[in-house]
Structures are given as structure tokens and as C-alpha cells.
Amino acid sequence: METEISLPAGSSREDLDRTIRQRFGTGPYRILRQSLDARRKPKLFWKYRISTGVLPVSPSPEHLLPVARRQGRGRAVVVGSGPAGFFAADILNRAGFSVTLLEQGPPARERRGDILSFEKGGPLLDRSNYAFGEGGAGTFSDGKLTSRTKHISMEREYIRLRYVQYGAPEEILWMAHPHIGSNNLFTLVQQGRQDLLERGVDVRFRQRVVDLLMHRGRCSGVRTDTDEFPADYTLLAPGHSAFPLFRRLYARGAGFQSKGFSLGFRIEHPRELINRAQWGRESVPGLKAAEYRLAAKAESGRGIYTFCMCPGGFVVPAAWREGLNIVNGVSMYERSSPWSNAAVLAAVKPEEIFPKADTPMAVLDSLEALEARAFEHLGAYQVPGTLPPGLPGGRLYSSLPQSSFPFPVVPLDYRQLYPEWLLQDLSDGISRFARQIRGFDTGLILGLETTSSAALKILRSDSGEVLGIPGLYIAGEGSGSAGGIMSSAVDGLRIALQTGA
DSSP: OEEEEEEETTOOHHHHHHHHHHHHOSOOEEEEEEEEEEEETTEEEEEEEEEESSOOOOOOHHHHSOOOOOTTOOEEEEEOOSHHHHHHHHHHHHHTOEEEEEESSOOHHHHHHHHHHHHTTOOOBTTBSSSSSTTOGGGSSOOBOOOOOSSOHHHHHHHHHHHHHTTOOGGGGTBSSOBOOHHHHHHHHHHHHHHHHHTTOEEEESOOEEEEEEETTEEEEEEESSOEEEOSEEEEOOOTTOHHHHHHHHHTTOOEEEOOEEEEEEEEEEHHHHHHHHHSSSOOTTOOOOOOOOEEEOTTSOEEEEEEEETTOEEEEOOSSTTOOOEEEEOOTTOOSSEEEEEEEEEEOHHHHOTTOOSHHHHHHHHHHHHHHHHHHHSSSOEEEEOGGGTTTTOOOSOOOOOSOSSOEEEOOGGGTSOHHHHHHHHHHHHHHHHHSTTGGGSEEEEEEOOSSOSEEEOBOTTOBBTTSTTEEEOSGGGTSOOSHHHHHHHHHHHHHHHHO
């Protein structure tokens, strides 16, 4: 039997146990969904959907998503250890392939050390940073497991069960807005790797793919900067920022298409400001930090929205190679930083922002040049900053609020980074967001946010095979057909199921 229960926010699991015993006796129960109801703020309530009585046995990932295992399936090479690559390797291994998983960066622990060194003044390593390394870009994020992709309920549950198996909080199975947190992601990607190793997957680090192996017009594996990996099945999951690989695929004849994408920046506020706007008070016992997701139309009609909101989080330098200067957001499971941030983005078309870019590779070159623009102005990984009132007119502020960013924030006229029409649209959006969240227009604007969506799409068949290169498959954010941890993981899983299992 299913029922709904509402308890004041801040109630403990013991309070829930007691309420269920009083209503239904001492039998077992299962939480199906838990969400926060803030409609009567400052009175907040947890809403639970509960199943009581005789409960079915909780499925294991393997029982939830059966895969027919057949010996002698041949060799499979998966490139990229982010969500798409990891779950593709997982499924192909279960299907009976001899799987090699290649990652251009180092293991997670070494990667974290390289990032900490960089933030203390060391060099930015082009294979070990917030974009590249074990677990992909998602390892250092908020770890949200939400997705707007439809009809993925079984795949989504499989992925969540796997993550719990590797050490994620069990609550991700039922929370309406589940998040793992970067500190937990750091642990679970290592546990996931250990699971693959114990199942016979060959995991190789520091292997950057520089070309494809071809045999009789079909892809037959990959060549890295140190070795060759022949394969009967080759799947790429390189992530958003694998620009050198995209250029090589284009030269090999892969079909590319430019598409609409998003540009903007991060905006950061004191955590208490967002809490007060969303909850009616600055803190609530038992709750971490308030979330928001906003969308509006600028005066021009352009869509402006927030993305990858990191409650109680940090803004971080997300350049994927030396000489670039872009930002992203990260938060830990506890969401206890004094700040909350999100990307504020405008939907743009390549021809609007890069009018001279008449080919897919010209769009890629122009995007990379944009990502280098802030670095060229500042000469370092300091982040450009401003306040919303100064955005359209280019006002320079003598001082800016304190920030979570690990390097100095330098006042800059954003007209040196983006065209005025884009800044005006983003400013319009912020003004509209301030009608929903009081004080939103007092936030600190930081950096360039360019990686929320891809400007290029690699053309592929329904099975994921790259058009123009038979025998090569692609999945995840690098394909231009997925974005975020969950949708990328689902994409890799589905491509592996369709083409390898």
C-alpha cells in the first residue's frame, strides 16, 4: 500500500519511523519519494510517499537491467571514464566483451592533488584538471542526478543503484532532487573502477587518443600517444572539451553539425540570501542549502535560464588546457560553503555569436578563442568579475564582494568578453530573476561559462554509430546529444546495450 506523509522540515528519520508505527504498526516500509514543500514558507515540510505492508525484494542492478552474457564477443575499447564511458564499459563487460577502458588523465586521487596544486599556484596540467581525469568533469560538480530526458526510468534506477553500491548516499534512490556531492563522487568513481577491475576490465590511465585505427574502411580501434588498442567495438565518450579529438574525427570524415548552445557566466550569492528567499529564513535544522532553477525571457525574446546550481558550493577554474579561462560550479554533499552559485546562461545560435564561422570546425575554433579571451585580458587564471548593474554598460567596480573562487577576482568590462546584445539579454534575465528571488541582482558575476552545452553535434545513427566512420560509436556530452551526469550515463548505457549487448 502506498501513502503520503508530511512532516516538518528538520524532522529526523526516527520521527518518520515513529509516525509510520503510529499509523500502520510495526511492519516494514520503503520510502518511494521525498521532496521539500516550501509553499507555506517559512513553514517547510518534508513530503514522503511511502510503501507499507509486504514489500518486494529490492532489486540489484543486475536484476533490474538483465544483459545477455555471451562468451567470445571480442574486444571492446571505451575511451573516457566519465559517466557515459563508465556505464558503457559496465554494460559491455556484462555482455561478455573483453573491455579496455582508456582515460587520458590520471586516477582520481592524483587528479585531486594536481587540482589542489594548481589552485595553490602550480601549473595547470592539460590532462589533469577540472575537465579531464578519472570520472570526467562530473567528478568535480554538485553531483546532481536529475535529468529532463524522458522514458529513462529503468536506466535511471540502474545508475542510482550502481552509485549506491559504490558508496553514494542511499537517499539518492528516493530524493526528488538527488545529489551526491563532489566529495562522495571522488570516492565512488574509485570504487567503480575497482569493481570493473575485479570483473576483468583493463583500465588504463594517461592514454590520450590521437587517431583511429582503420581496417577496410571501418574503425578497428584507437591509437593513443603511447600505444595502439585494436578492437572489435570502439566507443568514444570523450566529454565536452575534447577539442583535439573532435578535430581529428572531422579530418577522418565524421559528420558534424553546429547547433544552438548556451553562453553566460556564474553568479554567486551568500548562501543565507538564497536560503531566506527560498525558505523564508536563513537556516533550517536538518536542511543544507536552498536550491533554485529559474528561467525567463529577455526583452529581445531570448531565453535566459540558470543551470547547474551549486547550493553551499564553490566557483572553480575549469580550463581544460593552458591559456584558457572559464569557470564551473562545485559543491560537496554537505553544501556548507558560505556561498551558493549557478550559471546564468543565454541560448544562442553559432551564427549569432560567431558570424564568420561557416564550418563546424570554425565554430569549434571560435569557441576555443572565446575561452581564451579572459586569459588574454588578465594574463592568468584570475577570474573576471562584475556586478549586475554594471553588466550592459561596462562599469568597472573598484572593489567586489568576497568570493569562493580560489584566485583573485579582477573587475573587468564584460564587453571585452561578450557582445553588448548578449550582455543586455543576460542583464534582462537577472532583473526578472530578482522578481522571484529578492536580492538576486546583487550577486557577484564571475568568469565565462561555456561548457553547459555543446556547440557541435556529432551525427550518429540510432545505435550511436558515427556517420562517416563505420564501426565507431560515440556517447555522452562529447556527442552533443547528452549533458549532465545522468543523461550522459544513460546515453552511454543505452548505446552499449543497443550496439554491444
